[in-house]
Amino acid sequence: MKRIKFYLVFFTAILFSSSCEKYLDKSPEADINERQVFGNFISFQGFVEEMYNCIMDPNKGGAWNAYLFADETLNNSPYNFDNGNYWGAEGLFYGQSVNTTDNNPRTKRIWEYAWYAIAKANQALEKIEEEGLFQGTEEEKNIIKGQALFFRGWFYFQIAQYWGGMPYVTRVLSPTESLISEEFKRLNFQETAKLMAKDFREAANLLPANWDDVPTGQPTLGQNRTRVNKFFALGYLGKALLFAGSPMINQEATGSNTFDPELCQQAAEAFGELLTLADQTGDYKLQSWSTWTDNFWRWNNERPGGTEVIMAPTIYDRSRVRWSTVGATVPSSMGLNSGSSADVPTHNFVKNYAMANGLPITDPASGYNPNDPWTGREPRFYKDIVVDGDKIFSCSCEDATAKLYNGGYHRSQINPPSITGYYAKRYSPMDASFSISKAGGLQAYVPYLRLADIYLMYAEAVLYAKNGGTPQSTSGNYSLTAAGAVNVVRKRAQLPDLAAKYTANAQDFFEEIVRERAVELAFEGARFLDLRRWNRNWDTRYLDKTAIDFDRGQNGKPINIQERLIIRRVATRKHNWLPLQVKFINLYEGFPQNPGW
Structure with missing residues (x-):
């Protein structure tokens, strides 16, 4: 090298x-x-x-740069994209x-x-x-x-x-x-x-x-x-x-707001070829659940990625993790903040995480209790999301435990506070052993492509391929069904297979693909691309960014819970594509601006 x-x-x-x-x-x-x-x-x-x-390297283009432009995160200042302003360079x-x-x-x-x-x-x-x-x-x-x-x-x-x-x-x-x-x-x-x-x-x-x-x-x-x-x-x-072959892009090309069956078939076969090769060689395989976080971070300056990440950013300067990724996602009071507003998960996005029984929280059979929203959730929730009362720092100080209730230390007494009532730890692994010295050796990177993404894209491609059409279909060159591919990812996350009612028809199954991609690929940059290519970026289900406000009860549980709207994203069809800078479109005739800009 x-x-x-x-x-x-x-x-x-x-x-x-x-x-x-x-x-x-x-x-x-x-x-x-x-x-x-x-x-x-x-x-x-x-x-x-x-x-x-x-x-x-997606989140290290500045001291901190926004790279999640859908409904996943917020900070103390609205993103330009949330206001419909796609002109900003954003780092x-x-x-x-x-x-x-x-x-x-x-x-x-x-x-x-x-x-x-x-x-x-x-x-x-x-x-x-x-x-x-x-x-x-x-x-x-x-x-x-x-x-x-x-x-x-x-x-x-x-x-x-x-x-x-x-x-x-x-x-x-x-x-x-x-x-x-x-x-x-x-x-x-x-x-x-x-x-x-x-x-x-x-x-x-x-x-x-x-x-x-x-x-x-x-x-x-x-x-x-x-x-x-x-x-x-x-x-x-x-x-x-x-x-x-996705709806927004197919509509641009043909006028049809649907998946293109031929292109989806070709995609399914490419993914099938990759998965076959992975099975044959063992060169890439899913991380075990106990090492799932190796996809995103490792201590002691070790490169993350393990056996699952296929493509990751080039590592230019290992110290930038401490001064970008960590500094902008942990509480500002920890002494690790680099002067950026804290990027934190939105409450609306956190709702995508299922219950431990594998059912979405909207399912009446899930057992979800809106008055006790963080109990009994699926394992990825506890790996990704910091909630009130979690141990997050190794000190005898206010930062040791997350205080995210109304008036709590991390909610209103630090600058900047958590604006939503959460923190994210996919790339900043906060727990009782987390410290400034450990953060100095943390290596955390946003994967470009990993095997779990391949399984989920395979499922989607098979579902809409010309030879597919059902959750029980296969690509033709790989034996796994569309539903089976999603279940591979769920099984690794300690969840049961999808319930039969979610594999009975293509539409219900696709909605579970949407939710699984939200959770498994959370904070990896996939959400903005997915919502746009599915023609859902302006769908009202994905526009509101919310916080959870609550008091802490005597037993430590949240009480007086309220969901509060912080901002409604401005997104219309013109936001399918970013605008080209004027100096670019003036290079020569035949290089037009994107529609609506």
């Missing part, structure tokens, strides 16, 4: 000093430089490493110059870095095929090409999931050529996703399942877990196709 990082820095400097002229017009010095960069696997991989260094989307050699996640943004990486991918794909330039084995060539194809598709997905379809550039561009042509015309998302899928499919065919198992990966044996492999490509192949 150190050797490759050296080449990354060295060859970045070489790359941007080289000529844009055609190969035969280059000077001998430029030819030597190109051979140094692209002539063998080690140096070429150093060039590819720049694309890894374009991967955004995630754009506003930084590209520098792929720094180790600061605060400089990374989606828009600039994605386009840069796409250009790099196209250059890599051109150079790997240039006659007489690359000298290496067929396996080495395939791995270089497979990574470049994956990254071209993946960075297009990062752009398109927020801004919609784009021109799909597949070659190195001249700085003097005109962009006013059919080649550079904006596509819709579905058209763009089909081209992504082509890249992901070819990448999956070229890449190994595990770099440790092939000769090319031996020099970095045991350090290849974050390398793009066949699982990455198959996962995003299925994800791009499922998104393309």
Whole structure:
């Protein structure tokens, strides 16, 4: 890894000093430089490493940046998105110059870095095929090409999931050529996703399942877990196709607010192929329940992810966890706050967590007691959510126990307080042993793709595939039914299989998929994407962000419980896509603004 990082820095400097002229017009010095960069696997991989260094770390783009734009969280100041203002950069989307050699996640943004990486991918794909330039084995060539194809598709997905379809550039561009042509015309998302899928499919065919198992990966044996492999490509192949086949995106392309059966079938088969490979190789498997949190955090500066996370952000600076993720999600009084308002779960979102018997709290048979709302909930609730009375800090002080009742220490006596009556601990594991010193060694990252997500997307794709239609359907290339895939995730969370009444028809089953995705993928950035692609972002069920107000009774239980509306999100059909910045749409004719903006 150190050797490759050296080449990354060295060859970045070489790359941007080289000529844009055609190969035969280059000077001998430029030819030597190109051979140094692209002539063998080690140096070429150093060039590819720049694309890894374009991967955004979702919640570390600033001291703290919002990355959850649906109904999951609130802080003491309304999000711009909650007010319908999608113009803000939010520390995630754009506003930084590209520098792929720094180790600061605060400089990374989606828009600039994605386009840069796409250009790099196209250059890599051109150079790997240039006659007489690359000298290496067929396996080495395939791995270089497979990574470049994956990254071209993946960075297009990062752009398109927020801004919609784009021109799909597949070659190195001249700085003097005109962009006013059919080649550079904006596509819709579905058209763009089909081209992504082509890249992901070819990448999956070229890449190994595990770099440790092939000769090319031996020099970095045991350090290849974050390398793009066949699982990455198959996962995003299925994800791009499922998104393309989802109602909002299908409506944009065809006018039909329904799932596209053909695209869902293709997605289901991609997920089925991945799950089959996982079963055969054991390279990826669900974490056990006792180690579920390894997906999100580890102590002592250990990388989280375990056996389940397929793709995670690039780690640029381990200390940023302490000063971003932790500082903005724990009580400000702990001495860990970095000056940001505390991001906390909303009460409306917490309602998605089921009871221990596996039934949603809206089910009359669940046993849910609105006057005792935190007793008897499912296990993920207690892993994710801090409620009044929980032990959260190792001190003999007010912070030791959460005081979230009306007038309580964490509700009104600190600045900023919890605005909703909760804290979240998916990435800030607060308990009786939590301390400032432990927080300094905490490593916590938002996964991009993990196996539980694959199971849930498989279930959704199968349900709406042309060969599916029921919770008992399969993909055709994998034996698990749609309901069975959801139950795999539930079983890991110590829950029983879905009750029969929720697998009796497609609509009731889909509502359980919606709820399961909310809980299993809570605070991972999936919710905003899901609600939009399902055409539900403006649905009244998901607009209100609420708090829970209560007094603490003599027995420590909440009394006088009231749900209070804090803000109703502004969301209409124009919020399907983020607006493009004016300077972007003025680049050339044929690159229009998104509808409504």
